[in-house]
Amino acid sequence: xxxxxxxxxxxxxxxxxxxxxxxxxxxxxxxxxxxxxxxxxxxxxxxxxxxxxxxxxxxxxxxxxxxxxxxxxxxxxxxxxxxxxxxxxxxxxxxxxxxxxxxxxxxxxxxxxxxxxxxxxxxxxxxxxxxxxxxxxxxxxxxxxxxxxxxxxxxxxxxxxxxxxxxxxxxxxxxxxxxxx
Amino acid sequence: xxxxxxxxxxxxxxxxxxxxxxxxxxxxxxxxxxxxxxxxxxxxxxxxxxxxxxxxxxxxxxxxxxxxxxxxxxxxxxxxxxxxxxxxxxxxxxxxxxxxxxxxxxxxxxxxxxxxxxxxxxxxxxxxxxxxxxxxxxxxxxxxxxxxxxxxxxxxxxxxxxxxxxxxxxxxxxxxxxxxxxxxxxxxxxxxxxxxxxxxxxxxxxxxxxxxxxxxxxxxxxxxxxxxxxxxxxxxxxxxxxxxxxxxxxxxxxxxxxxxxxxxxxxxxxxxxxxxxxxxxxxxxxxxxxxxxxxxxxxxxxxxxxxxxxxxxxxxxxxxxxxxxxxxxxxxxxxxxxxxxxxxxxxxxxxxxxxxxxxxxxxxxxxxxxxxxxxxxxxxxxxxxxxxxxxxxxxxxxxxxxxxxxxxxxxxxxxxxxxxxxxxxxxxxxxxxxxxxxxxxxxxxxxxxxxxxxxxxxxxxxxxxxxxxxxxxxxxxxxxxxxxxxxxxxxxxxxxxxxxxxxxxxxxxxxxxxxxxxxxxxxxxxxxxxxxxxxxxxxxxxxxxxxxxxxxxxxxxxxxxxxxxxxxxxxxxxxxxxxxxxxxxxxxx
Numbered sequence: 001x002x003x004x005x006x007x008x009x010x011x012x013x014x015x016x017x018x019x020x021x022x023x024x025x026x027x028x029x030x031x032x033x034x035x036x037x038x039x040x041x042x043x044x045x046x047x048x049x050x051x052x053x054x055x056x057x058x059x060x061x062x063x064x065x066x067x068x069x070x071x072x073x074x075x076x077x078x079x080x081x082x083x084x085x086x087x088x089x090x091x092x093x094x095x096x097x098x099x100x101x102x103x104x105x106x107x108x109x110x111x112x113x114x115x116x117x118x119x120x121x122x123x124x125x126x127x128x129x130x131x132x133x134x135x136x137x138x139x140x141x142x143x144x145x146x147x148x149x150x151x152x153x154x155x156x157x158x159x160x161x162x163x164x165x166x167x168x169x170x171x172x173x174x175x176x177x178x179x180x181x
Numbered sequence: 182x183x184x185x186x187x188x189x190x191x192x193x194x195x196x197x198x199x200x201x202x203x204x205x206x207x208x209x210x211x212x213x214x215x216x217x218x219x220x221x222x223x224x225x226x227x228x229x230x231x232x233x234x235x236x237x238x239x240x241x242x243x244x245x246x247x248x249x250x251x252x253x254x255x256x257x258x259x260x261x262x263x264x265x266x267x268x269x270x271x272x273x274x275x276x277x278x279x280x281x282x283x284x285x286x287x288x289x290x291x292x293x294x295x296x297x298x299x300x301x302x303x304x305x306x307x308x309x310x311x312x313x314x315x316x317x318x319x320x321x322x323x324x325x326x327x328x329x330x331x332x333x334x335x336x337x338x339x340x341x342x343x344x345x346x347x348x349x350x351x352x353x354x355x356x357x358x359x360x361x362x363x364x365x366x367x368x369x370x371x372x373x374x375x376x377x378x379x380x381x382x383x384x385x386x387x388x389x390x391x392x393x394x395x396x397x398x399x400x401x402x403x404x405x406x407x408x409x410x411x412x413x414x415x416x417x418x419x420x421x422x423x424x425x426x427x428x429x430x431x432x433x434x435x436x437x438x439x440x441x442x443x444x445x446x447x448x449x450x451x452x453x454x455x456x457x458x459x460x461x462x463x464x465x466x467x468x469x470x471x472x473x474x475x476x477x478x479x480x481x482x483x484x485x486x487x488x489x490x491x492x493x494x495x496x497x498x499x500x501x502x503x504x505x506x507x508x509x510x511x512x513x514x515x516x517x518x519x520x521x522x523x524x525x526x527x528x529x530x531x532x533x534x535x536x537x538x539x540x541x542x543x544x545x546x547x548x549x550x551x552x553x554x555x556x557x558x559x560x561x562x563x564x565x566x567x568x569x570x571x572x573x574x575x576x577x578x579x580x581x582x583x584x585x586x587x588x589x590x591x592x593x594x595x596x597x598x599x600x601x602x603x604x605x606x607x608x609x610x611x612x613x614x615x616x617x618x619x620x621x622x623x624x625x626x627x628x629x630x631x632x633x634x635x636x637x638x639x640x641x642x643x644x645x646x647x648x649x650x651x652x653x654x655x656x657x658x659x660x661x662x663x664x665x666x667x668x669x670x671x672x673x674x675x676x677x678x679x680x681x682x683x684x685x686x687x688x689x690x691x692x693x694x695x696x697x698x699x700x701x702x703x704x705x706x707x708x709x710x711x712x713x714x715x716x717x718x719x720x721x722x723x724x725x726x727x728x729x730x731x732x733x734x735x736x737x738x739x740x741x742x743x744x745x746x747x748x749x750x751x752x753x754x755x756x757x758x759x760x761x762x763x764x765x766x767x768x769x770x
Contacts, residue, residue, distance in 0.1 A: 029313075033305060040306045071495060078492035084310040084330060 110159025209256025211283030237267020242620030258296030273607025317352030397426030398464015433595030477747035582638030612641030
């Protein structure tokens with residue numbers, strides 16, 4: 001309740017989930033600037049994915065899943081846009097127009113019977129098995145967060161031993177690409 | 182093959198190219214090559230401060246009074262960390278500052294070397310941008326870019342961290358390249374959409390209770406912007422109020438000026454903000470000291486917001502019409518559009534806003550800046566008024582520290598020109614005013630520079646008197662000495678049952694003797710009837726002066742919007758105090 005402000009917020013506004021995509025110069029400190037902005041101003045990061053996407057132009061694409069009121073989300077975009085290494089900022093709505101994917105590597109260590117059960121489950125979730133021994137396998141799954149959550153939950157009683165997951169990446173549907181507004 | 186220069190030489194070549202005349206700094210191990218090179222550049226004068234924070238505030242004062250970027254040079258580790266307060270101050274108040282720091286040699290970075298710290302890490306959130314230079318061939322382009330980032334768009338501080346080995350290494354020098362036209366981030370010529378201007382003119386035409394609320398952005402936009410603002414006020418006949426940082430953009434003694442608004446603003450300015458039907462925010466940022474309780478902030482008005490920084494729009498207050506752009510460009514278009522559409526707007530509209538002006542005159546009659554004067558003790562407001570009356574004929578530059586004295590200075594000293602008022606508003610840095618005055622005096626030789634100070638604040642950076650003496654900078658430190666951290670004491674009185682916890686300074690130095698110890702002049706005034714004579718004496722001395730003005734110990738700063746209240750719920754004086762602040766209000770800052 002006690003906040004360092006001259007007045008308390010009284011209006012409760014709706015919290016929305018958004019995917020913010022940022023194109024930055026791939027230089028040391030660029031990610032820290034983006035992340036520092038979020039922590040410094042009290043914005044949320046639900047997940048994060050970063051990689052270089054254009055070697056020639058030296059550009060990285062940062063995908064951040066975040067949540068906040070519309071006013072906060074607007075601020076996030078405008079504040080990001082002010083950073084010197086940032087080229088453009090996009091707000092991908094979490095709806096049918098946006099493709100979202102997460103990837104996970106899951107290691108299952110278990111008895112033969114349970115491994116068989118786990119394999120059946122894998123088929124259902126379109127997993128690829130990357131490594132296999134008598135007692136274990138490692139599978140790769142690429143799906144929505146919700147689906148991976150489900151799979152993880154179902155694999156737990158079947159001997160899920162280790163989980164490695166990425167943050168969400170996003171792409172708009174159709175032929176358009178995101179241009180700077 | 183191109184000529185090669187050492188890193189240290191490149192730094193000075195950039196400074197010369199950028200037309201830098203003064204740098205404020207303090208030497209140390211990691212900047213020795215740069216200091217060694219200083220002797221070869223007589224065009225650049227180095228001002229040796231006594232603490233790196235002082236260098237930063239001096240550079241800020243220099244920048245704000247001259248409109249140019251301030252430059253500071255400090256060493257690694259403690260040199261850099263001492264600069265952090267000044268950098269943050271400049272960031273909050275949008276002051277263009279270029280800070281050059283030394284760093285341990287590249288191969289020692291990350292080894293916890295002597296005087297090593299993660300300078301770019303520490304200063305990342307308090308600069309517009311910073312760089313760690315790892316390649317001497319990139320040094321010149323980075324430094325030029327640093328000046329560009331600091332001075333364009335919404336101005337602010339930048340930092341360039343240069344390892345010692347880079348200062349020795351030889352590399353190429355590349356000249357300053359003109360800013361590319363379409364770089365949105367650095368170019369100040371944001372595209373102002375014409376229909377926005379038309380919409381603004383429509384709102385202006387329709388309004389019967391308008392107010393202009395202007396801020397530091399007008400001053401940052403340059404002298405032309407202040408001229409245009411004056412024209413806008415004159416062709417509309419609208420009342421105008423200003424934030425703390427905007428003072429001087431519009432003449433403080435003009436009839437259409439309602440005085441400062443906000444927490445310690447005038448009754449008429451705050452009530453006009455609350456009751457208006459059109460608010461035109463020009464270069465201000467709806468700071469919490471301005472808005473008071475957000476939910477009850479100007480509930481009935483349409484709001485236009487003109488700002489160069491798109492992230493200022495809708496950050497605290499949602500507006501109806503946002504115009505992102507440089508104040509001077511926007512005002513030029515706006516004025517032109519008003520003149521085209523309504524050639525004789527001020528006269529044709531006079532009737533429309535006459536009731537509003539009548540209302541404002543009613544509020545004015547409250548005389549909210551009034552105070553009970555005394556013949557026994559010097560009232561701080563009286564001291565500022567006398568200082569104003571005795572100096573107003575000159576072109577005066579005023580700096581302040583932070584606290585009650587700062588608010589009294591803002592209320593009772595009237596500014597007629599921009600760049601004459603340097604105060605720490607956003608960060609509220611006690612100890613800002615003395616070093617800032619040094620920077621102002623360096624930028625404006627021969628002009629009168631006064632730091633209206635409090636005795637607690639000024640002690641935080643008092644060591645810089647030594648700098649003022651060394652460079653014959655005749656700054657006047659006008660201390661309103663009430664022996665209390667006055668604003669802390671005032672809040673404790675109003676919010677903490679008069680428990681004056683640690684807000685009284687029991688062992689203050691004798692400021693007159695202190696002045697003498699520094700080799701400058703000390704003057705004390707303790708009775709109202711000797712004040713004028715003593716102030717005149719201060720003005721006649723062509724040396725730095727510490728003026729110990731012994732004032733009423735328990736005077737409070739009014740009017741005041743108490744915590745958690747709206748603009749129309751001001752306290753005008755002692756009689757209003759009892760029971761106005763709720764339990765809930767007490768936890769707010």
